[in-house]
Amino acid sequence: MVTSFDDFTDTLFADKSVLTERHQPDEILERDDEIEQYHYALRDILFGRDPENIMLYGKAGLGKTAVTNYMMAELQEAVAERPAADDLYVHQINCNGMTLYQTLRYLVNDLLPPNASEFPKRGLGVTDAFEELYDQLNQRGGTHLLVFDEIDHLDDVDTLLYELPRAPSNGKLTDAKVGVIGISNNYTFRKSLSSKVRDTLMETEISFGSYDAEELRTILSDRAERAFVEGTCDEAAIAKAAALAARDMGNARQAIDMLRVGAEVAEENGDLQVTDAHISDAQERVRRGRLQNRIRDQTQHAQYVLETIALLEQRDRAPTRSKEIKEHYEGVAESWASDPLTTLKSIQDHLADLHMLGFLTRHDKNDGLSGGQHYEYELDLDADLVLETRQTIEGADIR
Known part of the structure; x- marks a missing residue:
């Protein structure tokens, strides 16, 4: 039978998957220094000691996740040969678009026995989720590495990074050891944490350059x-x-x-x-x-902010101040049947993050005694591309 695909008889590719994002190489090239730092930070696990907390920083595409996957596989092999090491469990989660409760629920469900009922999606609070997580960790025992990819996208990250490291000293973790590994695209992420979290975390930092x-x-x-x-x-x-x-x-x-x-x-x-x-x-x-x-990788409300500024640019209303962006953002969020963020500070935080990530250009304005000093924002990319992408994500026409 003749089909419209009959002309495709030759290909240049022997294994196209090698050139896709999901490919995990057997060997990591050009990251020897970062791997050496990683080795040193993980060494205590081989001797049955408490693991260090580790934070990886660097822009997307610099090998942070690939190196982490490689190191976790290597570590699990090494632990199997070390009598002094506890059983090792690695739990990995991408935090993009996740709430703290959803993150804790994922970890709990990853620890539950096969026939146990899943931790509920709703009806309980973050405190309940932490308590169940500690209970499951103690029941399992051993050493657990909790890998949080895109940790800078997690809401209420201060609570997560304050509670987990303090759990042993608070008597919450008695029969298990836990280490946190955070992966962030934001080089300034640590500065955004509260001082008490920074003091508690005491992490090893590994920075990935271009x-x-x-x-x-x-x-x-x-x-x-x-x-x-x-x-x-x-x-x-x-x-x-x-x-x-x-x-x-x-x-x-x-x-x-x-x-x-x-x-x-x-x-x-x-x-x-x-x-x-x-x-x-x-x-x-x-x-x-x-x-x-x-x-697509940005949080839901960060995307609404981008969509808002793109619409303002199409109407020749940009660059503009955060107050005007907030007013129009509320309409965008409600048009997608979503409750808008209510404070100007929350919008300003999103604007600062989007500027840091290179989506926005920020202009420092000083209107003197009448208007004071403020920022104005505009897109640093094509407005049509933003709206096309948002249309694809929502599956509907954007005004």
Whole structure:
């Protein structure tokens, strides 16, 4: 039977999954210093001692999660060979869009015996969830590493990072040891924590810097060797993707995406080899795709704030002050059947975060005695792209 797919008989890819975000490499390249710091921070677990708390900082795509996954697998293998080490359990959760209660509920359910009823979604409070978490940890025993990816997106993170480290001294954890590993895209996350949390946490900090072009080229060459049919990816394509990504964000994920999309462009054109010209064609597709993903990664109300400013820009009302943004934001939130945040401070906090992440440009204004000093905000990306992305997320037309 003849189908419309019959023309697709050849492919440049030997294993396309190697160039996707979900791929976990067997070996981590160009992160030797960070891995060495990680090794040292985890060493106490091998001797049955309390684990250290660890915080990883760095922008998206710099290997924080990949290195953590690698280290957890290596540690579990090492613990199995160490008589002094307790049984080790690793619990990983992405905090993006999560409340503190949902996070605690996830951990409790991860610890419950197979036939036990799940911890309820509603009807109980955060205190109840903490108590159940401690109960389940004590029943299981051993050492537990709680890995919170995108921890800076978690609401009420101060409570989480204050309660968990203090649980042993408060008599809540008697038969289990717990270490917190936080992964944050925000280099200033620690400064946002209360002083009592910073004093309690006493964490090891590991900072992930941007990759340079040579480091990205090493990573891409390794991926390309497994991803492509032999002889179908030109070295110039790898060098181009590495150079463009290094010049932009120093982001491995961006470089890998450019190589994959470049190969897709080559296949669409019927070309037999990926070249630097294909990478150039792929650059804009990847840029738009990454911006859309970054918008999706923001919390619900941060997205409402972005949508608000995009709408104001379309009406030539930006840059504008946080008070006006709040007024229009309330209408946006209500239009999506969501209760808006009620305080100006909460909107200003979102604006500060979005500016720090590069979504917004902030202008320092001084109107003298009549108006005082204040900030005005506008998008640092295309308003149409923001609204297109929001439309996709909500599955409806945006006004």
